[in-house]
Amino acid sequence: YIILKPGMWLNEGSYGGFEVLIDNIAVYPESKSGLTGVAARDMPVTATDYILEQNYPNPFNPSTQIAFSLSKKEAITLEIFDILGKKVATLLTNESKNPGRHLVNFDAVDLSTGVYFYKMQAGNMVEMKKMILVK
DSSP: OOOOOTTEEEEEOTTSSEEEEETTEEEOOEETTEEOOEEEOOOOOOOSSOEEOOOBSSSBSSEEEEEEEESSOEEEEEEEEETTSOEEEEEEEEEEEOSEEEEEEEEOTTSOSEEEEEEEEETTEEEEEEEEEOO
16 A cells, blocks of 8 residues: 655656655655665645644744645635734734745744744634744
């Protein structure tokens, strides 16, 4: 069985086999002589669903990146909350984004050390993740 997750594709290979594409990196199947190859591919990243990724780096000081992927053009709201649920920042407000992967920078220079949550709303989907600011 092959389980494909968002950001992964299975294409017919040039020699009758298949290649697995993971975020634009092609991994070819193993042959008797070993791995046949790994190569970068120029393919658009398209999401099969809405995906909110874990911020990177995490923990962070003082800035981090939040990545998300969309399967269709959608209005996105991205907000940051403290541990008590108080909104401390709004990064996107109903901003129209095209399908694919997007990165948003968050600078927490004015915030204190602690646990924060970021919430993304896209259409009917709402997802929240935790991040840690360490100064």
